[in-house]
Amino acid sequence: MPPTSPDPAKIDFQKYCFYGTVLNVPPILLMYPMRTVRLLQQRKSSVPVSSSIFTVIKDVQQKNGFRALYAGATVFSIGLTNTKILQFATYDYLGQKTKEKDYFGVEVLKNPSVLSGLLGTFSAVVTTFFVVPFDVVSQQITLAKAGAQGNIVPSPVPTTAASVAPPLVPETVTVAGSTAVASKIPMYAQGSYERLPAQQMPISESLRLQFKQEGVRFLFRGYIASLMSTIPFFAAYFPAYEISRVWVKDGIELVRSMQPNSDAPFPPPELNQLIVSSIAGSMASLSGVMISSPSDMVKTRIQTEQRLQPANGTGVKLPLPSLKWMDVFMEIWKKEGFMKFFSGTKARAILAVPGGALNFVIFDFVRSASITKEPSMSLSQIQVSAAQEALY
Secondary structure (H helix, E strand, C coil): CCCCCCCCCCECHHHHHHHHHHHHHHHHHHHHHHHHHHHHHHCCCCCCCCCCHHHHHHHHHHHHCHHHHHCCHHHHHHHHHHHHHHHHHHHHHHHHHHHHCHHHHCHHHHCHHHHHHHHHHHHHHHHHHHHHHHHHHHHHHHHHHHCCCCCCCCCCCCCCHHHHCCCCCCCEEECCCCCCEEECCCHHHCCCCCCCCCCCCCHHHHHHHHHHHHHHHHCCCCHHHHHHHHHHHHHHHHHHHHHHHHHHHHHHHHHHHCCCCCCCCCCCHHHHHHHHHHHHHHHHHHHHHHHHHHHHHHHHHHHHCCCCCCECCCCCECCCCCCCHHHHHHHHHHHHCHHHHHCCHHHHHHHHCHHHHHHHHHHHHHHHHHECCCCCCCHHHHHHHHHHHCCC
16 A cells, blocks of 8 residues: 555544544535436336436436435435544554554564555455445435335336236126116225326335334345445455556656656656555556446345335235345346446446545545644555445
8 A cells, every 4th residue: 555654643533533524524425416326227127227327317307306316315424424434443443453463473464555455454344334224224215215216116017918808897787776887896806907106105114114024134234245345346446556556656757757857847746645546546446346346236236125025916915025145146137137237337436436536635634634743544544435435
C-alpha cells in the first residue's frame, strides 16, 4: 500500500467521529441514485429494465418522482457511515496490537502491503455484519418506492392452451317474478374473469410481516452472500492495486522525462501520492467490481426477496422461495442466463471509481482535522473504505 511506515496513531477520536459522520453523508447522497439504478437492474422482475443508467433514472423520475431516486437513503446513510467509522477503528486497533505483539513472529506481516491488505480485508469482513440490517431494509424501501411496479412483480400473461380455453359459463336459474339471474356456482367462486389490478402493500407493512415471519434473521438475511461478495472483491482489489500503482508511477516518470529542464515539473511532486493512489485505487475498484458482480447479484436477490408466505386461491400455503446462495445462483443462471449476473455493473463501477476518489479527499481532510500530533492514518484504509462502498 502507499505508505511504507505508518506511525502510531495520535488521533482525537471525538473530532474524527464527528467529521467522519458529517462529511461522509454528502458523497453517499450524491452517489445514491447509482445505487437505486443498480438495485432496479438487479431485482427479480417480469418487466424488462433498461441497461442504460440514464434511461432508468429518467423512468423512475417520470413515474415515481425525483425523490424516489433517494428512497431508503436515510437508512443506508446511517448504516454505512457508522460502519465506516467502526471499520477504521477495527483497522487501527488490529494494526496497533499486531505491532505490539511484534507481528506475532510472522515475517511476512512486516511488509506494509501484506499487513494493509490483511487488516483491510478482515476489518471489511467483520463490519459487514453490522451493515447488513441497514442494507436489507434500505434495499427493500428503494425497490418499493423507486421500482416502476413498486413491490409487486406482475405475473406474465399465460400462453398455454388452457389460457385460451372457452370461459366457464355458469348454469343459471331464473327466479320467478324477477329479472335477476341466480348462479349455482358458490358465491366464493364467483367473480370477474378479467385480471384485477395488483394492490400494493405498503413497504412498512411488508417489512413488519417479514420480520414477524422470520424474526431477527430477516435483518441479517444475506450475510453469507455479502461475505461471498466482499471476499472476491478484495481478493481482486489488492493485487490489482499493486500492479496499477507500478504502471501509474512509470507513467508519471515518463511524463516528467519529457520535460527535463522544467522548473515546475508536471505533475507536481507534492501531488504524486494522491495521483498514484487515486488512479490505482480506481482501477483496482473496477477490477473488484467485475470479479464480484455475480456474487453481488445473488446477494441483492436474496436481500430484496419479498418472502411473504404465498397462498393459492383456496388459501393453501405454498412453499417459500429458497434463499440459499446456490439455489438463487442456479435460478438466475437457468431462467435469465449468465449475462444477468452482470446487471448493474456500470452503476457499481460509478459508485466504486469516482465515488471512491471523492472518499480520498474527504478522509484526507478528516485525518488532518483529527490528528493531534504526527499523521498516522494509512491511505490503504481509505482505499478499503472507498472500495467497500461499492459492495452495498
